[in-house]
Amino acid sequence: EIVESDYNQLHKAFRVIAREQNDFSIQYISKRVNVALKSHLKDQPVGDPFRVCSVGCGDGERDCGILREALKTISNTVAFHFVGIDIDETSSRNAELAFKELSSINTTILNKDILKIDSVTLPKFDLVYLNYVHYYIKDLKSLVKMLKQLAKGG
Secondary structure (H helix, E strand, O other): OOOHHHHHHHHHHHHHHHHHHHHHHHHHHHHHHHHHHHHHHHHOOOOOOEEEEEEOOOOOHHHHHHHHHHHHOOOOOOOEEEEEEEOOHHHHHHHHHHHHHOOOOEEEEEEOOHHHOOHHHOOOEOEEEEOOOOOOOOOHHHHHHHHHHHEOOO
16 A cells, blocks of 8 residues: 555655656757757858757757757857647647747747658758657657658758
8 A cells, every 4th residue: 555655755756757867868969969050050051040850849848958058059140940749739839838938949839740740841950859759659660751851861
């Protein structure tokens, strides 16, 4: 039998673990964003926006943290275009609200299933990353095919 105090301690421990994982993923992906951004700045014409796509953006909190970290390391002259994709309507609405604080970034949030998006209507991205989405997708080959369609150079 689980008593309420045991449950509260367990719940608190899970929140700490989740926060630590979130902090780790922000740092990890931020480093990848910076590597891709440096490559972009070297290879692209001045003024060409750096395009990032987050598949499974959720409420946008993690992505805001990632982009905040990236913005610390670059000049204000780099234009960002961020597209967040999430199948959950509530999460998509919350992501739109979260990105209002990063007004320097051109943001589009799509409430869609990644496997049902018409990739022709989206721009090609300099960086595409997944936020814990692969757990929910049964057809990983279709996911990889879609990601290749979204990424510059396939």
